[in-house]
Amino acid sequence: MPPNTIPRPTESELSILRILWRRGPSTVREVVGELGADTGYTTALKLLQIMTEKGLVSRDDAERTHIFAPAVPEETTQRQLVTDLLDRAFGGSAQKLVLQALAGRKPSKAEVTELRRLLDSLEGK
Amino acid sequence: MPPNTIPRPTESELSILRILWRRGPSTVREVVGELGADTGYTTALKLLQIMTEKGLVSRDDAERTHIFAPAVPEETTQRQLVTDLLDRAFGGSAQKLVLQALAGRKPSKAEVTELRRLLDSLEGK
DNA sequence: GACAATCTACGAAAGTATTCGTATTAAACG
DNA sequence: CGTTTAATACGAATACTTTCGTAGATTGTC
Structure with missing residues (x-):
């Protein structure tokens, strides 16, 4: 079990x-x-x-x-791992994590638009 | 050495x-x-x-x-770790990683504003 | 039916990360 | 000066992860 x-x-x-x-x-x-x-x-x-x-x-x-x-959903595990890293390496600052995740890449315009939408929806709450 | x-x-x-x-x-x-x-x-x-x-x-x-x-800068290590996780758990999709990093939290208005600024600066390139 | 191929179970080896005990040396204290 | 305290070095014990060898069972094939 x-x-x-x-x-x-x-x-x-x-x-x-x-x-x-x-x-x-x-x-x-x-x-x-x-x-x-x-x-x-x-x-x-x-x-x-x-x-x-x-x-x-x-x-x-x-x-x-x-x-x-x-037996575990992909999204749940992803969140588990990223939350874990957030605590272990970023002192809980999601902002810094996002910064480093996006740094050094050239996100496509579509990606940026999508992320903006995400921020909108977060703010909506 | x-x-x-x-x-x-x-x-x-x-x-x-x-x-x-x-x-x-x-x-x-x-x-x-x-x-x-x-x-x-x-x-x-x-x-x-x-x-x-x-x-x-x-x-x-x-x-x-x-x-x-x-002997290693904090930001460099952070990027190393988040890039690593990006590959190992998110198939390289920074978007999904950001989504999960922000999911389930209520980011402050200031945080959201800051992230928006980040997106702006990324797009500027 | 006998034999080869395929599968699971499982313990043990190998590799890596962490913790600890002990030896040794240097400083501090009386 | 001798004893206690505090420091480094280092090998070994422990724990966790990954890999492998081998045994036993089932299926397929001739």
């Missing part, structure tokens, strides 16, 4: 979650296929087993070949 | 860097004083030694009590 608090995924676990978010429910082999040649089959399997215990993924073992699906 | 590429700080290392960025050059004892009671003296010392090898901090050992200073 998964713990009632879901831990922050490790680096490898996050790589796997990203695949599952994109592909949806997948077999170990399918996940391995997307991980790149540097990750062995049993390694990926073991990680998925650990992630199942942690409650990060769910497993359908009705068939012999198990099928794994993400 | 420090390596010519400076690695991403670990979690503990980041805690120490944050203290050094805030306090400026500090002794081990001073750092320990701010780390909270859960970190022993020799632990902090060891971390600072490792960080010196990695080039994350510099050490002045002219006196018996050494003085450690950050």
Whole structure:
């Protein structure tokens, strides 16, 4: 049974979650296929087993070949990670984080427009 | 001699860097004083030694009590970390990252204004 | 049915991060 | 001057993460 608090995924676990978010429910082999040649089959399997215990993924073992699906929403995890970084590296200043996230890139006009819209909606509350 | 590429700080290392960025050059004892009671003296010392090898901090050992200073700028490290997270968790979409960073908070009017100014300056280029 | 291929389980090895104990040395104090 | 206090060095213990080898079971194939 998964713990009632879901831990922050490790680096490898996050790589796997990203695949599952994109592909949806997948077999170990399918996940391995997307991980790149540097990750062995049993390694990926073991990680998925650990992630199942942690409650990060769910497993359908009705068939012999198990099928794994993400058990945490992408957005929730993203927020968890960015909030965590916000505290750990930016002293909680979202402003500074946004500044560094956008610095050094040339955001497209569309992106800027979208971000402006985001600010509008935030202010609306 | 420090390596010519400076690695991403670990979690503990980041805690120490944050203290050094805030306090400026500090002794081990001073750092320990701010780390909270859960970190022993020799632990902090060891971390600072490792960080010196990695080039994350510099050490002045002219006196018996050494003085450690950050060797990486706060902003550079922040950008390094946020860029890293951007790639690992957001598929490179700064927009989504900003969205999640601001979601669920009620940013002050001043913050929103500041962010708008940031967007303006980005667009100016 | 026998054999090969494929899958899961699992413990252990390898790698990395953190904590700690102990030795040694230097300063401070009486 | 001798003893206590405070500092660095460093190896080793612990913890966490990732990788791998091997065993056992099931499916597919000839």
